[in-house]
Amino acid sequence: MATPRRSSVNPVTGRIPWILVLPALIGLVFLALPMVGLLVRTPWSTLGERLAAPGVLEALRLSLITATCATAACLVFGVPLAWLLARVAFPGRRLVRALVTVPLVLPPVVGGVALLLVLGRRGLVGQWLDQVFGFSLPFTTAGVVVAEAFVAMPFLVISVEGALRAADLRYEEAAATLGASRWTVFRRVTLPLVAPGITAGAVLCWARALGEFGATITFAGNFPGQTQTMPLAVYLALESDPEAAIVLSLVLLVVSVVVLASLRDRWVNSP
Template structure:
């Protein structure tokens, strides 16, 4: 066989296995990246070095700590469920419908991400407080008062966390391949079947990623919660509020509670990332 001297091009790389070429990092960029990493990691290192390891277990499993942790887990889970019920349809409307002024609506949805949380709490009081726009009618007609209850914690957490879910699902829906949905519809599939068997699997990782971010944000919510729900032990005193109060009387307890909250948040993120958020075609 005669060699032609022309290199034969390799076959196409399977989808999901393509890798970007590694670029050499300049010294300046490496220094800035290292400084950014230190900026993020150093506070956690200081927290670990200053932790009262001799008393840590006793402080972490004390009654107030477990009570606040259990309340935080319950309210963050409920807030995430509420965000899923309301946020996924909202993301669908933003991504797939001809909603009037979609850009304005998308901007309004993201406001809680940049709004000081305490302002969000004041806004919730203006809406749902006993003298609020809606709250006064709930109190007069039904005898229902929402502020300073566990339900108020869930509402406050959902208010500040929902944008993370909506933006994640919105991005997943806009980047999904709609030709697959059209093909399924052409073959006679109903809208519900297309959504359940085609659309949902396509955007599932985006929904899970948004739910994880939503849960983590709800677990760490402080400003809107303390303003709208107060700090009643066993009722509205979540982990962030317990940490804040402990700083005034027992700093070691505050450090121990902070470590518990960090470990809980990281465990949730790592567990869900290994199952749902790992990119296809290679290690994350």
């Protein structure tokens, strides 16, 4: 059975709401024009040469590695956290959910400062790590992963929690009735049911980690080959070589478009 097409006119008057068209077009131009400007100003003739520059490749390599590691950490800790928020009623659940979403609205630089206060050498936890294990996170590649995971995990948790709330509990109840343990139900029934939500959340998490700037430069610094990711390389190049900054920005733009395109069907088909 074919899905009925949605009407493009006002269902009440039967006319196109032209009063909304103008501000909609202005909003579209406002969002699209900077991207067009980036494409127009890209030095296409030297694009390959600039992309092959050692500094660009190193920043890209580091960005891909740290974003992937941060996403893996978010999956390990974020999926159980999302399950807890979606399926377990406990005192303070609203507060926990608010704390999970705080990094979404918190300025990334403030997040970096908060990480320094906790995980720095004189931080609440960092001084203990330094004294006991001789291990310090700030201004290291591991620190980049921590900063990216901090700002990106909410995207994963929110996506997975929404998928868990929308999942049909009857399948899990049937599996439990047949004698499956809680771990078996979670592994064999719950995870496959919410796999699309986990995938979407992981992709958004990875993209957010790849584009992280404020928390990274505050907590991990900007050291080439060690903590200088693509966004930091853009910031540094903008002061000395604007064309290199444009090329680096183009790479991040392409990655963003690919991510959005991969999630398009999920968004469009959502109820």
